[in-house]
Amino acid sequence: MQSPMLTANSANAGALQPGPVMAWMLLIWQHRVLYLMLLPFAALTLTFGLWPIALSILVSFTENQTALSDAATYVGLENFQAVIADPEFRHSLSLTLLYTALSVVLNLSLALALALALSGPTLKRGATFYKLALFMPVVTPEVATFIVWKWMLNQDFGAVNAALSSLGLPAFAGTTKADSAFIALVIVELWHHVGFYTVVFLTNLQLLDASLDEAARMDGAGRARRIWSIWIPQLRPAIAINSLYALISFLKTFTAVIVITKGGPNFATNFVSYYAYTKFDLAQYGKATAMATILFVIVLALTLLVHLYSERKDYR
Template sequence: MRKNNTLWGYFFLAPQLLGLLAFSLIPLGFALVLSFMNWDGFGEKTFAGFSNFIGQFQNPVFWKALWNTALYTILYVPVGIAISLLLAIMLNNIKGKEIYRVFYFMPVVTSSVSVGVIWMWILNGDFGILNQFLAMLGIDGPQWLTDTRWVMISIAMLSIWWQVGYNMVIFLAGLQGVSKSYYEAAQIDGASKIQQFRHITLPLISPTTFFVSIMAIIGSFQVFDQAFVMTNGGPAKASYTLVYHIYETAFVNFRMGESSAAAMILFVIILIFTLIQFKFSDRWVHYES
């Protein structure tokens, strides 16, 4: 019976495992091998050693892309997590939260191209809705997508709106797992709402916060669609991200080896940040016993 159950378990796991192998592990291995090669995508591959990696570190465009990606991460991750948590707290104890949850989650399932095109109209510096609203308040709105000072802020704003529903649902699930008995005991002891949030809510949903922060940072380092659709990496490469650099190097300049090397560097960066988060998670992540 146990052997039969094990076989059925592997049977149901097989589609996911095959998908992981075909679309993740094999392409990752191929990219790793290709990062040590010179190849234009059509001709013969020649061994290049570490020259592709050295070339990336000596390329100012790569460092520009890395800086833009880091700036986007700084703008997007903390603000997005804070807004998602705030919305989850607001929806946690109200009637009809299922309806609100659907509305907030709808942008998540909308295609990135559609979202990008809509926000291009919203953020248009001449006739966009946002600047029209600011003008009603007596504020002269900036050129959101054509000003190097505002373009990454604009992309971060879009991403927060686009993904806030996903993080909110995750936080909402974490909040619903917190027993109300903790809050009842805190109220008896005279704890304020802020004290309850600080000493009960935050510690008990810290595993959820940990998960959301890891996924948000990984996603932020992979930002591409927004910059590709809205700004094409401009102006003056102010929204030129690391994944955009990987794409352009491979499919515009046809330097597959250099592109793979940049992708491997991105993989290592994401891995390092993830390991650092796991390393220090014991200091602030509390699992209910």
């Protein structure tokens, strides 16, 4: 029973072999115009996206001295072991995760609060101006605005401390102390990003089903109760998108660090992307790319989680 079946199968497979390939070629030929349209985009993505990523991951398995030469020595997981054994990396990773968690929660809750306020009738008249003010930091060049913040946090003549003292509040140590430097970055990046998340929430709020809210109101539900049970569930698309963008951008926080704190003081803001960058500067390419790869995997995993949340069936 065994052998006839097998021969029949393999004979069949042999006969079918040219079929799929021909069908493929035909399909590609039929849609050659679409392939031509995709070509420039695909070429850019391959050359300046996937190739560098592959190269970078490859380098993470090579020895530092030979990493960039044609005859690289592969050392397996040595760089990853070294990076994970490095106490400063573990510190840097926990800082990055703490910073991301704090920033995501702060940005999204402030953005949601602002969007709820702006969507109501009370602030209608000034809404254009308010949105403009919140969104301006999103589009202006970060290098410039972060430099402005760096000087505004200056201890001698910065506007932040001058304003605090004129209100009778204690001074803010800014970038001179570990804790305050961390908080300063959270605040500056909040200023930079929150407008984006706010307008995404606002757009979602405008698409809400008003009849549900009306029905709940009829049943005597208060505003807070309606926000919690009627609005928030309907805001799931915006929550998912915002968390996704926020996770990706805060995990990779870099410009603010290089401009404002340079990882200091005393490594208090030495986030993974910046730490890896300094390793690059020291020509420790293997370690730097190993760190980048670890960060990449974390971003991918968290992105997947958020994606699952947004696709989850609604049990309500």
